[in-house]
Amino acid sequence: MQTKSPNRDIALPISTNAGSFLARYSDRGLVGLDFPSAKTQRESPAAAPDAVTRRWHATTGRALLDALAGRKPRALPPLDLSSGTPFQREVWTALGRIPCGETLSYGELAHAIGRPKAVRAVGGACGANPIPVLVPCHRVLAADGRLGGFTAGLDWKRRLLKAERVTLG
DNA sequence: ATCGTCATATGAA
DNA sequence: TTCATATGACGAT
Numbered sequence: 240m241q242t243k244s245p246n247r248d249i250a251l252p253i254s255t256n257a258g259s260f261l262a263r264y265s266d267r268g269l270v271g272l273d274f275p276s277a278k279t280q281r282e283s284p285a286a287a288p289d290a291v292t293r294r295w296h297a298t299t300g301r302a303l304l305d306a307l308a309g310r311k312p313r314a315l316p317p318l319d320l321s322s323g324t325p326f327q328r329e330v331w332t333a334l335g336r337i338p339c340g341e342t343l344s345y346g347e348l349a350h351a352i353g354r355p356k357a358v359r360a361v362g363g364a365c366g367a368n369p370i371p372v373l374v375p376c377h378r379v380l381a382a383d384g385r386l387g388g389f390t391a392g393l394d395w396k397r398r399l400l401k402a403e404r405v406t407l408g
Numbered sequence: 409a410t411c412g413t414c415a416t417a418t419g420a421a
Numbered sequence: 422t423t424c425a426t427a428t429g430a431c432g433a434t
Contacts, residue, residue, distance in 0.1 A: 360418040388427025
């Protein structure tokens with residue numbers, strides 16, 4: 240029995256020196272983070288978010304600014320990963336365990352979750368990550384040192400890695 | 409170095 | 422079931 244909760248979906252901006260990100264909240268926590276774009280700049284913030292959401296958002300904002308500066312966030316807001324399949328959530332959870340400044344290959348990540356052959360599926364799950372930056376999908380590279388892909392554009396991936404002083408072969 | 413091809417897991421239509 | 426993947430390994434240029 241699911242409580243028929245109102246299923247909040249509140250979007251709030253976070254301004255950074257790279258533009259305005261957009262954080263989305265459900266009633267369980269942060270559900271999405273969008274990179275700056277024409278769309279996110281346009282979207283008008285929710286009028287009066289409740290106190291809990293405001294508190295989460297403050298944490299998200301600090302975490303994002305830290306992450307963009309290449310520092311490990313002190314705290315993250317609750318992450319609502321319920322939109323993902325069980326497999327995707329396993330991948331996303333494993334992503335959160337990659338320390339700042341380190342990288343894995345898609346194959347290594349597949350091993351880490353006990354499915355050494357699910358390399359392509361891991362790539363797919365990374366691409367479906369709804370909370371980039373804070374769920375560090377950018378720390379996953381191809382096995383030969385290439386960048387691999389990044390839904391928001393490889394420039395962002397390079398930038399995030401550079402902030403963490405990851406040197407690319 | 410680059411390219412084509414195949415194997416394999418997962419998810420969406 | 423068919424199609425698409427943010428891969429990886431391998432062999433032929």
